[in-house]
Amino acid sequence: MGRGRASASDHAENRRRGRSLAGAARRLGYSQPAVSQQLAALERLVGARLVERRAGGREVALTQAGRLALLHSEAMLARAQAADAELRALEDGSAGILRLGTIPSVGARLVPQVLRRFARHWPDVVVELAEHDDDAVLLEQIEAGNLDLTFALLPLAGGPFEAAEVLQDGYILAVAADSALATVGRKVSLKQLAKLPLIVCTQSSAPEALLRAHGIAAQIRYRIESNETVAGLAAAGLGAALVPRLAIDPGRDDLVRLELVTELPPRLVGIVWHQDRHQTEAARQLVELASEVGATI
Structure with a gap:
């Protein structure tokens, strides 16, 4: 002493x-x-x-x-x-609890890699995860002080937040492995897209907006919240899934991922925190690691 x-x-x-x-x-x-x-x-x-x-x-x-x-x-x-x-x-910030929010597709593909790297640097910090389909709910938790960081889609609508872009998640078309499109293996044109029954995520209206901008009325067969359900329906041949790349597990052998001739604007994924609250060194490094991992996906 x-x-x-x-x-x-x-x-x-x-x-x-x-x-x-x-x-x-x-x-x-x-x-x-x-x-x-x-x-x-x-x-x-x-x-x-x-x-x-x-x-x-x-x-x-x-x-x-x-x-x-x-x-x-x-x-x-x-x-x-x-x-x-x-x-x-x-x-x-070298010990304690760090509360992190995530949306499902990011939680499945990005978060595990981020947390594995984070644990090497901060072994005494426990990361508590909260997942929700709607990032607006996670942002409310940031504002209420119940989360320290959360992944969310950019741009933000507003609020007392700061954010860093983590990755640009482009759209792809996922079709059943035994479908005609899968065997051709070429990029899909907008005209072809207009003829397909589509499966889309309820979280984004980007696919329909692009088709409308080109004078094409999309044939939306299913609007689904769960990425797993979207993938399952597409694998069963019940439609083509027009979804962000992260939404489909690349390891699935019952689906083929096809690129589009006309690319959709990518979905921007960011990590968000409250602008008026102290951010620990551990939290700052998790933000950096998220960007590093995002650049590799």
Whole structure:
């Protein structure tokens, strides 16, 4: 402990080791009267005499009560030091809990890689995940202080937020592996797209907006929230899924992903935090890692 923070139990320990008030005071960097005052305060607190002076008054020894108090004070001091270290770690972000929100497609493809890298740098930070289909709900949780960070689609509609772009998620057409389009393997034109029964995610109107801009009325057969349901319907040959790339697991062998001749504007995925709240170093690094991982997908 530094000067000014020594406790009465420190003084008792130093007396036990040094056998004199003067010696204890020198080791602690205090005057002898100050040591005596703190000792007296401790004795009043515990209601027992902790040290006794020996013949001549220069040497002191712990009483039975003093030895018992010292035994407990050592344990208390160790716990206090551990608590101080943990609180400092919590303050600087090297320990504690980081609450992260995500939408399903990002949660399946991006988040696992981000968290794996994050754990290498911040092993004592626990990341709690919250997933929701609607990023507006996650942004409400950021504003309410229930989340520290969340993945969301950009641009944001407004609010007390700051964001960093993580990746641009382009649209693809996913069709059953045994479909005619899959066997051809070419890029799909808008005219071909107009003739297909489409499966789209309810979260985005971009596919329909593009087709309308080209004077084409889209044949939307299903509007689905769940990416897994979208993929399952497409794999069963019930339509072609016009979805962001992240929505389809590239490891599926019952689907073929096709590019479009005319590309849709990509879906922009960002990571968001509250602009008025302190951001820990751990949170800042998670933002950086998300951008690094996003650049590889």
